[in-house]
Amino acid sequence: MSLADLQATNYDPRDPDPWLALALDQSLPIDPEAKAALLRGSASWSRRWMFNAIRPFVFAFFLVVKLLRALSPHHPNLNGLLHKTIHWGLRSFGSPDANLLIMRHFHVGTELLAFIKANAGEVSVNTVPLRPRTLKDLEDNVFLQHDLNVFNFIIQLNQSLRAQGRDLTPVERPDFSMISDAPFDIEPTKKGWLNFADVQTAVEVYTPLYALLLPRADFIRASNSLQLDEPVAIYIGKILGTDYHLSFIKNGHPLVALSTMQAGFRLMMHGLDCEALHGWLRLLKRRQAQGLPLDPRNPTAEAARA
Template identity: 45%
Template sequence: MPKDDFLQAAHDPRDPNPWLAMYLDQSTPLPDHVKRAWLSELASPSRQYLLPFVRPLARLCMILIQILKVILPKHWSASKMLHRILVWGLKGFVSPEANWLILRHFHLGAQIIEFIERNAPVSVPLSSLRPLTIDDLTDELFLKHDLNLFNFIIRLNQALRNEDKTLEAVANIDFSMIGEPPLALTSMPQGRSNWIDVQTAIEIFTPVYQLFLTDNDFWRAANSLQMDETMGVYVATLLNTPQHLLLLNNKHPLVPLSTLHAGHRLVLHGLSTEMLHCLLSQMKHAQT
């Protein structure tokens, strides 16, 4: 039976399906095809039965790895090996929906950053990451994704300060960079072993990420999740729509949280990015 069978099942008022309710609800901005993939992941057996065991074990591993880091050389890391391991795991064990959502995230993040830069009163260099296949991630794209975010925030605000300017509402917004990524769900690995949902996969990969990076790289990656509110504020300022900040959960940027919760917060980060991109897509459609 497909994971999204809640879409075909008849509604029983005495036993309403929560996934169907979430799918039909329009209060959270998500395109139907993304929401269907997302809820299929939530309704999957791996999330229901595997995640409750994986999450505490992953957090225990993170504590042990933090102790191990005390005796390891401070700058020891193996980023290239890390990304080869992540790609092997994604291709071999992670569900098609999860892989599709992960690849989409790089494209959506690049588009949102370009949207802010294009509509800001200053111009800064961008480094876009738009992988088309899972193998493209081996070029250390997870690490570069975090670096891009911080580099963009630093460059943007340095330029604003140097030119004595601020972000402000723009009358004629440029939405030209906002669009559907050229990624097909059907092109993702579909083997019999590809069944682990996105949340469980992230919980498994987080301690692996911690082990193969320096403490500085891992803490920066975890703290980048707190920048969701920062990016949301930038977009809301340009659009003059503060109400779009209501669904942000990875805050406050000046109060970093423990890395033990990085896996769960990474899922929130992915969902926040999808919703923000959906809002921008809706506004682009309304403008045209």
């Protein structure tokens, strides 16, 4: 399914196609490729049927894992096996759209943090850029490192700002150089006869596996990291001097932690939040390059300096 495919269908006001409505909707500035992949996944039989069929079993497995982790919070610690299993599962059963969305997420997260760092002034922040090109690259501790990156970034950024007695402030001409305005360098995956799992089904299945193979503290940290979208968006708002993009964020502030049992759904929302934030920055980058006001809602504002 693509936007062109949907537009080619006959539109009947008495029976409007819900996928056409979502494809045409422009409420979120999401990359067209990512949006098309999400729509295809949502419309797939995997999401509509298999997802609902497996959820009770995944929930029961999750409860067993939580009980086991209550008895043994530190062991087993099989991070290497976890990443190899995720790679194997996505290669064997993940649809090309699911694999693309998962790999895109690490590129998007890397660029969002880089944008904040570049526009924060003199701060000491060290994280590991994550740019997986192939599914095999995911074995290199990518999922765990992603969680570590976000927490370490927030800790180190705020340590630096507090030591200087200041906070993030609006930047006259933000640096968007790290925001990609072209497709990420991601190798497309093959569509075999078993590659049917949409991204939400894949996420739902591997979430309890994540809890089983990592120490309890690592899983709880990973789960809580899903609610860091709002602090990251607030940092971006302080730099841009606008809070419009906060309307994109729906994962909730981490000061009120949500249950780890909701981690699968919140991981999907985390991906959507990040795609919307990245798409917004990409839009602003283009407007800055064209000499337009950064805020597209205010055409009378002073144009960005060339």
